Amino acid sequence: MLLTTLMLIPLVGSIVVFLLPAAKATLAKQIALGFALATLVGSVLMVLGLDNSSGGLQHVESYDWIPAFGISWTLGVNGISASLIVMSAILVPIAIIAGWWDAENASQGSVKGYFSLILVLEVFIIGVFAANDLFLFYVFFEAMLFPIYFLIGRFGGPQRAYAAMKFLLYSLVGGLFMLAALIGLYVVSSRQLGQGTFDFQTLTTLNIDPATQKMLFLGFFFAFAVKAPMVPFHTWLPDAAAEATPATSTLLVGVLDKVGTFAMLHFLLPIFPEASKFYAPAIITLAVISIFYGALLAIGQTDVMRLVAFTSISHFGFIVLGIFVMTSQGLSGSSFYMVNHGFSTGALFLVMGYLVSRRGSKRIADFGGVQKVAPILAGVFLLSGLSGLALPGMSTFVSEFLVLTGAYAVNPTAAIIATFGIVLAAVYILWLYQRMMTGVPSKEVEESITEISRRELVAVAPLIAIIIALGFVPQVALNVINPAVEQVQTYVGVTDPEATVVIEGSGS
């Protein structure tokens, strides 16, 4: 019941907020924050209750939903999904604080609507990470689209209708391919077991012939690659992230996109081990292309929000790379990367949001010299930027390093090429800092940029604190993640003896 309760908290919160009279905007925000913090407490208790000696599913609960189709309400977490839930539960209250005044001037939609939608989104986020019935996962996967769609479409920038529609259509098309594969998988399970099922753990026991595996794998992978997003299915992300409010972008890029990579790791590898191995070289190639393409386009952007969106595409390349090399370093690196990336990108989006709301422009050229006018803001900017480029000492460094060492053991070429992505990351972050923060402030910048407010600092400081803390003691997170990674490797039937050699080699 723990996980269902965890979903009920934000659900009740969203209903309460929605039912408030429109005039009580402040009360709506406070209640929303209260429920978000309660969810955070609940999720921390959930992760503390995990038994780290086992990588299997824990806190499992299962109830029949539509027995005729073998569909059940099955929730459960392992170390990876639990840490992603905690990451989301941290980001939601931060997004609420950071977006405190976002909905005030929205042309459509009310303040309470904004915060109610964020809480609805949190319900589905927890659901999608905890679902261990593939159908239930699919439902949450699709259901997540709608709060995001309205958050972008009602509260976003001038091009919001276009961006929201593009986001929705890309996701729906991806979702439909997943649906086709899901039905195929169901039919396969009903032929093998007599009665079809969507239960994840039962599905891992199936013996699917390789040809069918490859077809079904592609259906799922397409949906997850759109969601992640990987090049060439990524074009919706920059539009969506640029038009959404910074708080929405934080949740969209920081949490929602993780669902794609999480699902690759959690569902694709265990259910389709043969197909995963078969497609791994192709996917690794795509991942490396994503790393470079995202980074190069980030360098070329003139819009700060789009820039951050493209850096994420590059980062998702690293995550996918780590997953499909299937070594323990790669997998745990990717899992840890997902958590770190949520915090790091969240911090970047929020700081950019602070700057954009002050200056009234998203163009990089409209800034310059901010560090003279608002030094603390510039400092926060620099810290979040450095976490984005994976500076040693930051948690992002640990995960990126793990991914690269893990990749080297299996595919040295890919690992070596990907390493140059780090150089590009330094270029886009430091050059961005140089253009926006250094130099002589223009008259407009002097007039419009004010120092970071206490509310804004409260929102972004925890993120930076977590990034630095996890950078120094990554074991806190890795201890939770690693058992689950071993479990995934058992499902796929891979071991990594070579990786051990590499670790020893690099250590000496």
Add this chain to the structure above:
Amino acid sequence: MKVSVEYQALAPIIILLASGVLSVLVEAFIPRTLRRPIQLMLVLASIVLAFAYVVINATAPLAGDPVTNGGQVKGLRQLAASGAVAIDGPGMVLQGIILLVSFVAALLLAERQIDPQGDAFASRSSTLPGSEDERQFTAQGWLQTEIWPLYLFCVGGMLLFPVSNDFLTMFVALEVFSLPLYLMASMARRRRLLSHEAALKYFILGAFSSAFFLFGAALIYAATTSISFSTVAVAMENSSQDGLIIPGIGMIAVGLLFKVGAVPFHQWVPDVYQGSPTPLTAFMSAATKVAAFGALLRVFYVAFGGMRWDWRPMMWVIAILSMVIGSLLAVTQTDMKRMLAFSSVAHTGFILLGVISTSAAGLSSTLFYLLAYGFTSVGVFAIVGLVRDASGEATHLSQWAGLGKKSPWMASIFALFLLALAGIPLTSGFTGKFAVFTAAIDGGATPLVIVAVVASAIAAFFYARVIVLMFFTEPPVDGPSVVVPSAFTTVAIGTSAAFTLLLGIAPQPVLDLVINAGLFIR
């Protein structure tokens, strides 16, 4: 030959047809001012009574042998009227769906509050459009109460259509429900010329398709010397007269596919949906489709079941064409009713997937889809009828801009229906599609399902476009508004919305129902 009439099994059909006769007498002998309430009560009461009989029949102790009835233990499941009618599980489910949908649609037909001049039908359809007579009758508030006997005959025919067990009974049922529809389609109160055109097209094309059906039945008779489905099925297996049988199957398919509106027999659908009075469109789009698919299922499962390897390629092509062309043309439409008409063509393609499966799962999933689609369709057209400006219904898409701000509740319910039509999870449309797709893959039609998924993706675009239009666009200055309807329409929309949600969130009871309905009897 001794002719037997099983009154209880036939009760739903008899009740509707007898009420139709009674309703004609009401027209003849009751003063004009009293006719409407009496007719309305008669219609609603007979539908409720007929539904009660369907329930009684479905829960009655089994008359036959459980073994030959697939292990079923209850329900009448018998041949009636000397084998002309087969009352069985799927038949009773189809009758139940038709009656439920007809009840809801009758509420829409009875609506008088949304048009200041009266109901949705011409005050006197015999007057010339635009004439002085028309103006006078309208000013005096005349109502065309003859629609009610027509409606009763129509529903009666629809109840018979999917349970007919031979080609002649089926043809009679086809005509009994089609003729009233042609008439009623011509009676719109507004834009009467468009309505006349629609009715004429519908009638002429419908007559053609009936002729095809009859000709096909004659060819089958020539090959098998029988018109009874079970005899035909046996005779076909042993017959070598493919030259008669294959064209016969094809022609019967033309007649039935016309009624369900499958490509390439769909040309009438957009015109008729657009021109007819909207409450009638709601009724047609739901009930006609259910009845016609019921008949299609019975013919192709019972009579032509053994020939499935011969007719499947044809059905594949028609299903693909319906899904793809229906979805693509819907994208290009600018009129709400025409867009929904093309979407209905696409849905015909989806439902055909269940027919093609020719399995128990195919049958039960098709039944579920029909129930789900029926209610969503009624609901969607009910709301289309509410969006009006001074000249009547505002069906141009651009006029729907910003409705979400003017009437958030109605717009939200409309969005729910659109999401269900698009097949989004947690709506009835999704469960239906899921069931049908599963049956199709299990029946070896994986390529069809992939086409269906692509068509769904295209379809999602134009449904989403309407939602965007309603919620994210500024309303035009002199745009239409949502009229506040009377309790009739409110109940109809509420029921449809409730079914759409319920069949999406907790479909298990209904799934049990359609699965336990079992197979057609022979």
